[in-house]
Amino acid sequence: MLTLSGVGKRYPTGDRALTDIELTLPKGQVMALIGPSGAGKSTLIRCVNRLVEPTQGSIRLEDIELTKLSGQKLRHARRSMGMIFQEYALVDRLTVMENVLSGQLGYVGFWRSFLRRYPQEAVVEAFRLLERVGLPHALDKRADALSGGQRQRVGIARALLQSPKLLLVDEPTASLDPKTSRQIMRLIRELCAERDLAAIINIHDVALAKQFADRIVGLRAGEIVFDGQPSELTSEILTTIYGEEDWDTTPEPMEEDEEEQPAVVRSTSHEVMPALATGGAR
């Protein structure tokens, strides 16, 4: 369905973000993309929808070579990719319903969308989607009155309204509490199964990736260093992806007379390690 071959990206600054990426994603597969900060996860996702221009290689979505598209054809191809990006924030002053319908912007003409007059069938589908993502009672709420989890649900409904073939999801749980994070990951997974939709999810939380993805791809310094089943993600492989760390032990409780550590320990972004607690069933 989606095939990346020999994909590379070097930014004008000289940073090489991706090297020789080979990846094939079949229909219906939920793939989690993990790796340390700066490994190239966001760059990879953005190369697929061409928010970032790959400097090498080919990216095919079904029979369309995405790297060669421009203008109208690129806009058309982008409609088949639902994007759930943190920074694709909702428009706060608009209602939930209006935010979802804005997923139709690529379809309806400029004046129609400017005047916010959407086709009846889009409105009906938006109702249905809002019900499906668990927000049937929030249609008229302003987006700024929603919780983080509710906002993410609106973002998911908006992405689905354009009937995509592929979902590109960038850190969907970054600002959510653990329970809401699980609910959002479960929802994405269920929706992919219902619609035979493939998804690439850039996620820092390894435990969530293991629980909710069919496949995990580990990036390190722009290269794929692991591609396999969640059950194959051993401590050795985590070390390959993230670098040396004792993945299996948790710290011993401190002795009473031990000097207390500061509550917050700041680290550079390159030292960010994944959460490893394994939760219960899906």
Ligand SMILES: Nc1ncnc2c1ncn2[C@@H]1O[C@H](COP(=O)(O)OP(=O)(O)OP(=O)(O)O)[C@@H](O)[C@H]1O
């Ligand atoms: N616009 C840009 N211009 C120059 N270099 C960039 C740009 N965006 C990213 N990079 C560089 O490309 C590399 C990969 O960055 P990217 O954001 O894709 O990593 P990431 O794995 O998504 O990181 P994080 O988990 O922190 O979001 C890094 O070295 C980064 O500094």
